[in-house]
Amino acid sequence: MFLQRSAVVAARRVAPRVIARRTFASSFVRRDEKKTEAPPSTKVYKKLDEIRTEDDLIPPTGAKPGTVPTDYEQATGLERLEILGKMQGVDVFDMRPLDASRVGTLEDPIVVNTAGEEQYVGCTGYPADSHNVLWITLTREEPVARCMECGSAYKMHYIGPPDDPHHEHHVGHGPGGPYERPKNMADFIKSEYANA
Structure with missing residues (x-):
């Protein structure tokens, strides 16, 4: 038994040495290439x-x-x-989260800036994360909408160019001609409740 243990220990000691002798690594280095340091930065950044x-x-x-x-x-x-x-320290796309410190009302809605024809707003309720995310679509034709879960109102503020050439393509025309806007829950609210 003693002989078996010593043979195993000897085999363990010999194996790494044999492997170490057999490894070989090489690398190629170009000697004719001149080492040059990078010139100081002369790039001109546009404002x-x-x-x-x-x-x-x-x-x-x-x-x-x-x-x-x-x-x-x-x-x-x-x-x-x-x-x-x-x-330059400017957040061009204004990626800050929306104001979730209050519930938006129709008199004082939560304002969402956009430069496009429509904007999608994800409402999580007040206080924040009180319900699952509900996506609300705001358009230039209907800039104010309410969340169906918590009733928070959002208003789209268009900050794009006033003479947007693409605006005519989206208003009342589809690929096959004029179309009717799809109905949503706001179409079924009585007029006396719409402004409440």
């Missing part, structure tokens, strides 16, 4: 008030060959606008 057209949201140059581009060097469009805003 938000300097952006006039979509062409201003295209980066002037990409990354240097052989380097990995940063988000600033490769981002275009709205992503670039957001990055430029963050660099």
Whole structure:
């Protein structure tokens, strides 16, 4: 029995040494390439008030060959606008949560800013998270809506361009011609209760 244990212990001690002798690693190094230090940053960042057209949201140059581009060097469009805003401390898309410190009433609704034709609002009630999320659609034609669960009122405040060229396409016209707006719960409320 003593002999069996010593053979196992000896085998354990010998195995790593054998494996260690057999491993081999290599790497290739280019010796002819000159090491150069990166020049000091000479990039000129555009300010938000300097952006006039979509062409201003295209980066002037990409990354240097052989380097990995940063988000600033490769981002275009709205992503670039957001990055430029963050660099200047501006939250371009206003990603703060809505005011959940009160219940919105029809006289004093919770205001939601938007630059589009419609805005979806997720209501969780008052106090916050008192009911499951109910999604409410606010449009330019019907900017005020109430939550069916808690009764909180929301109002859409349009901050987009006043002469939005896409506005005519959404008002009363579908792909096949004029259409009727689908009915929702607000259509079935008596008029004397609608303003309560």
